[in-house]
Amino acid sequence: MKIYLAGPDVFLPDAIEIGRRKAAICAFYGLVGLYPLDNEIDLTAPDASRQIFASNEAMMDEAAAIIANLTPFRGAGADPGTVYELGYMAGRGKFCLAYSNDPAVYADRVRRFADVTSADGRLVDAQGLTVEDFGLVDNLMMIHAVELRGGPLVTPATMPADVWHDLAAFEACVRMAAARVSPR
């Protein structure tokens, strides 16, 4: 089974190395990990971003499954680029798995960045916008999408010291994918 490896991992200083580690874990379980940076793009080309889009989409279309890294990125929620890809794969009817290395409930995580208060029975941030309060790790659309189309979101019991390089939750997703391919 080919699995598209989505995540803000591509923004890490050692993005290529983390992709190699993820692909090696997939291979250990008899699966093939497809990582966006496997596509060779000339970043100086005027249409570089369009080329990246097209090759990521082609890679997603080639894959039967996605493992999305929903670890919070620049704020309380997941990386929108990764979430777009999770939605795309869900729309294509693919097998959807995801993990987050921060197990905190979304509302608690928003509190790290902003004042959250109660108003008319709902939680609101400083702008008066509702803070989702269903006891889930992130927006309900992603959480229930993976639950229904793959398996429950994987989170560690406690946040690892290095959320960007700890691959235990990722490996749990790979095992879930492998179990689907060869159920015991």
Next chain:
Amino acid sequence: MKIYLAGPDVFLPDAIEIGRRKAAICAFYGLVGLYPLDNEIDLTAPDASRQIFASNEAMMDEAAAIIANLTPFRGAGADPGTVYELGYMAGRGKFCLAYSNDPAVYADRVRRFADVTSADGRLVDAQGLTVEDFGLVDNLMMIHAVELRGGPLVTPATMPADVWHDLAAFEACVRMAAARVSPR
């Protein structure tokens, strides 16, 4: 044509009213806007979040198009829940339109929240994570998805005073949808 109206608008204090305004603009152009809060959900039910997911997905499956509000939400990027829905509709092959009421380039917007520096020829934030620098308003996956599957992301020339209630960019998207239904 039925259009799914995605956006963090559902988190506004006047979420229902803004949905009515959006649906009225759609109706003016002969289109039908489907707004998530049209679904009546008992928010005290233990599975309320799953019910919301299921009714949003059913609404998306009923719609032929999406207009996604990608105005930055709690940070530099779009609301992940909305982005999931945009990805889902793209994966289903639907007509995809989007707008953002903040016309700033993504890298400039990240600078409002964090120090951005140059390292090895790329922009990085304080955590050392690459800041996408293609001159686009948000992550390239969303921007090119709408460009290829609907029309270019709509942004105002300058950010309106009230980014959550100004519907000029939204209306421009509705006009694009109407032009697709009845091309002149």
